[in-house]
Amino acid sequence: MSGPTLALRDVCVSYGKIEAVRGVSLEVDAGRIVTVVGANGAGKTTLLNAAMGVLPASGSMLFRGRSIADDPIEARVTAGLSLVAEKRELFGTMSVEDNLRLGAYTRPRGERPGDTLDQVYTLFPRLKERRGQAAGTLSGGERQMLAMGRALMAKPAVLMLDEPSLGLAPRIVREILHLVAELRATGVAILLVEQNARAALRIADYGYVMETGTVTLQGPAAALANDPRVIESYLGAAESAA
Numbered sequence: 445m446s447g448p449t450l451a452l453r454d455v456c457v458s459y460g461k462i463e464a465v466r467g468v469s470l471e472v473d474a475g476r477i478v479t480v481v482g483a484n485g486a487g488k489t490t491l492l493n494a495a496m497g498v499l500p501a502s503g504s505m506l507f508r509g510r511s512i513a514d515d516p517i518e519a520r521v522t523a524g525l526s527l528v529a530e531k532r533e534l535f536g537t538m539s540v541e542d543n544l545r546l547g548a549y550t551r552p553r554g555e556r557p558g559d560t561l562d563q564v565y566t567l568f569p570r571l572k573e574r575r576g577q578a579a580g581t582l583s584g585g586e587r588q589m590l591a592m593g594r595a596l597m598a599k600p601a602v603l604m605l606d607e608p609s610l611g612l613a614p615r616i617v618r619e620i621l622h623l624v625a626e627l628r629a630t631g632v633a634i635l636l637v638e639q640n641a642r643a644a645l646r647i648a649d650y651g652y653v654m655e656t657g658t659v660t661l662q663g664p665a666a667a668l669a670n671d672p673r674v675i676e677s678y679l680g681a682a683e684s685a686a
């Protein structure tokens with residue numbers, strides 16, 4: 445198959461008179477990590493919600509070359525898009541394993557959930573250890589693993605992650621992003637949105653910098669991490685942090 449797995453072209457999203465996303469274009473390929481970095485309020489979450497069909501948007505959205513711009517959220521999920529939202533909504537009183545099994549509910553193809561569960565447990569051994577534990581009793585990092593694992597149970601072609609590092613200690617951030625990097629090998633296309641530009645650019649293949657609703661810079665992640673404009677605005681402090 446040719447072309448990107450997901451391509452957004454000139455996407456605009458407004459909340460009433462506020463234009464939160466203004467003409468954003470980006471592409472994500474299978475087995476690649478693309479990151480969108482930017483400060484709080486830049487429009488990152490709005491962009492992901494628009495791609496998922498949660499918010500109305502203008503512009504074109506192609507999934508494997510086919511337009512999904514007019515598809516409702518359910519159709520995008522069935523097609524293979526998955527969003528791990530910033531809030532990591534889990535069923536706190538249910539076990540880790542039951543949360544994971546719920547993730548398989550939207551699975552489009554005829555695969556057996558048990559096979560995927562084994563794959564998720566291989567990626568996240570910590571979740572296997574805690575399979576019978578109530579999700580509400582997990583640590584912040586484990587909750588993020590569970591949210592990602594649940595999304596993977598649907599066997600998505602595109603995994604969108606909204607600030608998986610948010611609220612986690614630096615050591616846990618490294619662990620979570622290392623796991624995201626490992627997901628690349630499964631062939632899923634990953635769209636990673638992060639305020640933590642340093643950590644995101646370290647694992648990504650390609651990056652976009654978003655400022656007040658528009659993309660101001662883009663390029664290979666390593667080049668962005670060495671770009672003086674990015675260093676000054678996003679990587680300036682704490683050279684050795686996270």
Ligand SMILES: Nc1ncnc2c1ncn2[C@@H]1O[C@H](COP(=O)(O)OP(=O)(O)O)[C@@H](O)[C@H]1O
Binds near residue numbers: 484485490
């Ligand atoms: N539900 C909403 N209603 C009105 N404005 C919103 C809403 N959600 C977000 N915004 C505004 O849209 C802009 C982008 O927000 P958001 O996408 O959450 O940014 P980010 O995820 O990069 O922090 C901000 O100015 C924010 O205040």
Ligand SMILES: [Mg+2]
Binds near residue numbers: 489490530606607
């Ligand atoms: Mg956000």
